[in-house]
Amino acid sequence: MGEASKRKPGKRCVVAVGRIPGKRFAEKPLRYDVLLALEQRLLEQAENNGYPFAQVWLDSLQVADDGGVSGLLRLERNRFVVFKQLKINGDVKLPPAFLPNYLGLKSGGAYSRALVLRIREQLRSLLFVESTGNPTVTFSDTEATVNLFLQKKRASRFDFIIGLLPRPDATDGKLLLTGSLSAAFLNALSLGERFAVEFERLRPETQKLDVQMGIPYVFGTPFGGGGRLHIFAATAPGWMRKAKQGCNTCLQVAITSSFLGKQESVAAND
Numbered sequence: 699m700g701e702a703s704k705r706k707p708g709k710r711c712v713v714a715v716g717r718i719p720g721k722r723f724a725e726k727p728l729r730y731d732v733l734l735a736l737e738q739r740l741l742e743q744a745e746n747n748g749y750p751f752a753q754v755w756l757d758s759l760q761v762a763d764d765g766g767v768s769g770l771l772r773l774e775r776n777r778f779v780v781f782k783q784l785k786i787n788g789d790v791k792l793p794p795a796f797l798p799n800y801l802g803l804k805s806g807g808a809y810s811r812a813l814v815l816r817i818r819e820q821l822r823s824l825l826f827v828e829s830t831g832n833p834t835v836t837f838s839d840t841e842a843t844v845n846l847f848l849q850k851k852r853a854s855r856f857d858f859i860i861g862l863l864p865r866p867d868a869t870d871g872k873l874l875l876t877g878s879l880s881a882a883f884l885n886a887l888s889l890g891e892r893f894a895v896e897f898e899r900l901r902p903e904t905q906k907l908d909v910q911m912g913i914p915y916v917f918g919t920p921f922g923g924g925g926r927l928h929i930f931a932a933t934a935p936g937w938m939r940k941a942k943q944g945c946n947t948c949l950q951v952a953i954t955s956s957f958l959g960k961q962e963s964v965a966a967n968d
Contacts, residue, residue, distance in 0.1 A: 728767050740773050748808030749775040750837070779809040782841035788848040790827050791888040795918035797846070800824070800890075809842050817844070825853040826885040853884040876900055890914050905931040 737754045744752035752775045759769040781803050786792075798804055801820055802813055817833045831847035860877040882894040896908040912924030 733771075737771065740771075742811075744773065744775055745809075745811040746813075747810070748778045748780065750779055750809050750811060750842070751776040777840055779837065779840050779842050781805055781807050781809055782838075782843050785843055785845045786848055787845060788830065789850050790848040791850075792885070792890055793888075793915065793918065795915055796890045799915045799918075799920055803844060814844060817846070821846075821848070826851055854882060854886060856881045905929075 733756075741752055741754045744754075752773060754771065754773050757770045757772045759767065761767050783805055784797050784801070784803060786797070801817055803817075814833065814835060818829060821827060821829050827848045828851040829847060830849050833847075834845045836843045836845060858877060858879040860875065862873040863876050865872050865874045876899050878900065879895065879897040881896075882892070884892050886893070891911065891913045893911045894909070896906070898906045907927070907929040909927045910924070911926075912922060914922035916923055
């Protein structure tokens, strides 16, 4: 079907089966389940390569006196269809390129039934959206519009604990403020971004800060960026700081496939 997908829409692609030397069915018992599986594979391949209205059927069946059967398995692709757009029904706000990149449904790309069927499972991985209905497809001539029914879902969190401890070196009874903070924000800016911060000061001599952020599909491209800052402070033996800068999975994959290299994180120690 790789070559077939380049042909003009509506042109028939014919595969002959039956009593033909060298072919899969030649001089073998006719099994309907095997033939049906072949028809299904041909149909699925067409439906996943831009031909959602393809048809497969047996034609010109002939039964010889010796019990042999011959025939033609015909595949008519009908019109070629491309994805036009994603239409979001609901209150979810995202950059126009976010969901097409995330779902792999690019405008102008060949229609694929397999891509449409896996949309609902992919959306479950987005913690800040919730599906309110199954995706549907609207066909118009040679274009397909995928309709998504989504609503915002609360996925951010903010937790903190505050306490008071007596200062170990204080003689006047002064207290030391201690505590921990853990927060994570998803799509707070409607960019599909994530931001997380962890701060901890449970003992007077140590402090720990960890900040992470990432933005996918920067400027509508398949690439994303992110960074992490980790700081650990102690009164003895001193300060130790580690900073890491890198890219999220989306950008790492692109670099690996383009340059056949590995993205290394950069660490700085003071």
